Amino acid sequence: MKACLRLNYGPPETFQVADISKPAPKPDEVLVRVMATTVNRTDIGVSTGKPYAIRAFTGLFSPKIPVTGTDFAGVIEELGAEVTDFHVGDRVWGFDDNGAGTHAEYVTFPISKAMLKIPEGVDFDFMVACAEGTHYAVNFINKVNLTPDMQVLVIGGTGAIGSAAIQILKAMQVQVTAVCFEADLEIVKALGPDRVIALEREAFTRDLGAYDFVFDSVGKSRFSICKPVLKEKGVYISSELGPNWENLAFALKGRFAKGKRVIFPIPSDIPASMKTVTKLVEWGKFKPLMDSRKFTPIQIKEAFSYVASGKKTGNVVLHWH
Ligand SMILES: NC(=O)c1ccc[n+]([C@@H]2O[C@H](COP(=O)([O-])OP(=O)(O)OC[C@H]3O[C@@H](n4cnc5c(N)ncnc54)[C@H](OP(=O)(O)O)[C@@H]3O)[C@@H](O)[C@H]2O)c1
Known part of the structure; x- marks a missing residue:
C-alpha cells in the first residue's frame, strides 16, 4: 500500500x-x-x-x-x-x-x-x-465556566479551532464576537456568531471590559493586549504558548488569581471531544x-x-x- x-x-x-x-x-x-x-x-x-x-x-x-x-x-x-x-x-x-x-x-x-x-x-x-480542530476547541472552551448570554471574543474564525469554537459556543447559547480578516467576513458570518469584527476595519481592543472570555484560536494576540477587554474576572486562553512561553507562565502565576487571568489548557480526552461533536452534528448544530x-x-x-x-x-x- x-x-x-x-x-x-x-x-x-x-x-x-x-x-x-x-x-x-x-x-x-x-x-x-x-x-x-x-x-x-x-x-x-x-x-x-x-x-x-x-x-x-x-x-x-x-x-x-x-x-x-x-x-x-x-x-x-x-x-x-x-x-x-x-x-x-x-x-x-x-x-x-x-x-x-x-x-x-x-x-x-x-x-x-x-x-x-x-x-x-x-x-x-x-x-x-470534525476531529482535530474541534478537539482543541472543546478542550479550550470546557476550561471556562460559561453560562448562556456570557460574552466571548474568538480571535480567528477561519482556522480549524476557531471555526469549531464559534459553533460550539453558539450551541451553548453564549454571545460570540469573532475576529477575522476582512476577506474572510462572509465565511465567518456563516458560522453563526452574533457579531464579526474585520480586523483591518475595527479594533476589538476598543471593547473595554466587554468579555467574560477571550479565546485567541490562532495564537496571534497577547494577554497584555486582551486584558483591557476582559471583564473583572475574565479569562484569556490562547492556542499558542506566546513569546517566551508567556501564556504558560501567566497561567501558572495566576492559578489562584481572583481577577483577570490566563488559563493554558493541556488538551485531553479525545473520545469525549469526539462524542461532543458527534452530538452537535446529529442535532444539526455543527458543520466543519x-x-x-x-x-x-x-x-x-x-x-x-x-x-x-x-x-x-x-x-x-x-x-x-
Ligand atoms: N495548543 C494546542 O494544543 C494546539 C493544537 C493544535 C493547533 N494549535 C495552534 O492553533 C493555531 C490555530 O490552528 P488552526 O488549525 O485552527 O488554524 P490555522 O491553520 O493556523 O489558521 C489559519 C487561519 O487563521 C487566519 N488568521 C491568521 N492570522 C489571523 C489573525 N491575526 N486574526 C484572525 N485570523 C487570522 C488565517 O486567515 P488568512 O488565510 O486569511 O490569512 C487562516 O484562515 C495554530 O497556531 C496552531 O499551531 C495549538
Whole structure:
C-alpha cells in the first residue's frame, strides 16, 4: 500500500510517498481502509517534533511512527481477535494527537483509543474534519465556566479551532464576537456568531471590559493586549504558548488569581471531544469548515507546506482512495 513516510523529524521536503506492506491488526486493533484524512496543525507539530516537548510522546530522537497523519475516516476491513464492539464494514473515524500513521491507504488502530462509528448519512470528508480542530476547541472552551448570554471574543474564525469554537459556543447559547480578516467576513458570518469584527476595519481592543472570555484560536494576540477587554474576572486562553512561553507562565502565576487571568489548557480526552461533536452534528448544530483545496498523496508535501503557512481555511482533506 502507499503511505507517506519520514524517518526523521523535519520539513515536508524530507517526506516520501512509498509502497510499504499493508499492516495486520493486533488482537485489540482494527484495520481501516482510509477514505479521508486531513493535514492539520497537529501534523505539523508531530512531523517537525516542535515544540520539543511533543517528542516526549512522539519519539525523543526520531518519530516512533514513520507514517505521517493523525486522523482518519474510513471503513473497517479486518478485526483483531479480541475486537467485539466493531464489525467489518463499519464506517469509523478516529484521531490521535501524537500521530497515528493515517496518511496511508490503510491504518491499524487500537479500539482502546479514540475511534467512533460515523453517524448515518454523514460522509467521510465531513467526519474527518470534525476531529482535530474541534478537539482543541472543546478542550479550550470546557476550561471556562460559561453560562448562556456570557460574552466571548474568538480571535480567528477561519482556522480549524476557531471555526469549531464559534459553533460550539453558539450551541451553548453564549454571545460570540469573532475576529477575522476582512476577506474572510462572509465565511465567518456563516458560522453563526452574533457579531464579526474585520480586523483591518475595527479594533476589538476598543471593547473595554466587554468579555467574560477571550479565546485567541490562532495564537496571534497577547494577554497584555486582551486584558483591557476582559471583564473583572475574565479569562484569556490562547492556542499558542506566546513569546517566551508567556501564556504558560501567566497561567501558572495566576492559578489562584481572583481577577483577570490566563488559563493554558493541556488538551485531553479525545473520545469525549469526539462524542461532543458527534452530538452537535446529529442535532444539526455543527458543520466543519472545509478548505476549498483537497489534496492527493502525490501532493502531500504541498499540503503540509500549505497548512504550515497558517493560511488554510478550516480543514484540509487528503484522499488516499
Ligand atoms: N495548543 C494546542 O494544543 C494546539 C493544537 C493544535 C493547533 N494549535 C495552534 O492553533 C493555531 C490555530 O490552528 P488552526 O488549525 O485552527 O488554524 P490555522 O491553520 O493556523 O489558521 C489559519 C487561519 O487563521 C487566519 N488568521 C491568521 N492570522 C489571523 C489573525 N491575526 N486574526 C484572525 N485570523 C487570522 C488565517 O486567515 P488568512 O488565510 O486569511 O490569512 C487562516 O484562515 C495554530 O497556531 C496552531 O499551531 C495549538
